[in-house]
Amino acid sequence: MHARFTNYSRMCQRCQQENEYEMHCLFFCNTSRQVWFGSPLGIRVHELSLDITTTITQIMGAMDEEGNSLFANTLWELWKERNKTVIEHLPFKPQDVLQRVKTLGVYNQANVVAVQQRANERMVHEKYEFDAQGWQVVMDGSWDTSNLAGGAYVVYNKGCVHSTGLFAFQVQDPFHAEAMTMKEAVNYMYVNLNLPRATRIQFFSDCLNLVEAVNQRENTDLPSWRAKHVVTDLIKQLEERNEGMTVHHVQREAVSQAHGLANVARRRRLTYQGAPHMALNQEVRISTGLDEQFFQRVQEAPP
Template identity: 25%
Template sequence: MKSTQVPCQLCDYGVDDGVHALFKCSSARAFWLASPLGVHSDALPDDPRQLLQAVVGALHGSDFSSFANHVWALWKHRCAVLYGGKVFKVESGLSMARGFSFLSFLTGNFKITSTVRDALGHVSLEPTDAGLKCWIDGSYDNSGDGGWAFLIQQNQTLVMFGTGFGSVSSPFQAELQALHLAMRAMARGMLQDCVIYSDCQVLCRLLNGENIFDAVPWQCFFQVQDVIQEFKASCYTCGFINREANMEAHFLANYARRNRIVSQGTSYSDLPVL
């Protein structure tokens, strides 16, 4: 790999070539050390060919697939920082990598192992991972096709998931469908005291009692009132997360919309594949 002789724009130390950007930069080292693979990238060779040989020799099977997804996520996040005005955050990069790993699993590229299952888990948004947590998301395109999905975990173990698709008037209505699908599934399974996480600010604010119905698309005005009443009658609470921390539900909702998938299950082996 030919050196560009340009200083790294993130750490101002070292030449900003591929090896430095993806492994030797201080941000990259923190990313790899915090990843489920726990790679000490500062101990890897500086020569690109020797570095790849060391990685290939240390990884195998699904671990190598996970490694490839982490490389791509780190590069995407680095580009977003340098050219999109984002702030480099290790967890943002890792969340993106979890999304890529989850998408790879959905398309049947590798089997779930304990390492990959750990990679799919979420960093706790609370002091402990105890309790039920549900991630929801909706997907929408300009033709009016929608998809929605939810995943419920407890202690980073999948408890239940579900997907659906249909015609919707807006991204908000797709998100609303995801919430409704999740609550129906939890009611059937008699699951209570669950925190539901969404990356839709309007929906989260409504569920937390704010009177902002003027922000709701008129096509689903009455539907959202019914869903909120059902939510208030339950034992659930709602929390807002950003898209980067909701990648599993995001990818699953997109998958349901594009492939017109209705599915449900209680383990990773139940998840739909192409």
């Protein structure tokens, strides 16, 4: 926010004592310390590293699965409470954070078996019926901790690669990168290619949260509040083009081509749209392995 609006203060709006960076936000701020003090995890905040990645790695490496779940839920609920204070100007309530963590833990424990069963059934029974004359779009986003991101999509028509898109941008979390990639892919198909509304287009992503949010028309509980407006646009587009547009979840290996292209776009700050075999340079073609074997990969990698 400070980078976008110079009159926006870097100071933590909860304690007004220090600039708000990751470790301060989640651990060192007095309000966050109150949460950890009341948590059963026994984390000593004053002994933590100043690096967020090191801190999370060390804490999760020292706990079992139940402890890791409690730790992750606490971070998530603490972040949401922080947003209420900063964005909605509501008082920060550590006791509410701890109560929600406790409730969420009970919910997770009670539903974990049912969730796993539904996931297994979906992996076994869901099949994709490809339209030989239709379109398929495989997409993936790439993000790193410096907030650089890349997105890519590979467009298939009648079983062959039709075109490829790469683009570089800046976002602050990986889910936002995935959402932006899907938005770019959808815009390319309906704006650049100008396909009729009834044209059948299947979009494939390995980001399950994004696929479920778009298909369920639900944008209230996303992993990233920054991506909310992007998901809102995607939901609107799906509703407008419901005759032909469908969104599906697949495993990582099914989007390996798009994943490689997204990494190239992020590392090289590269933006490109066109036919991959005609215009992409040889180095990029080799490094991403565009081999037109998408259909086989999807069938081998169920959702």
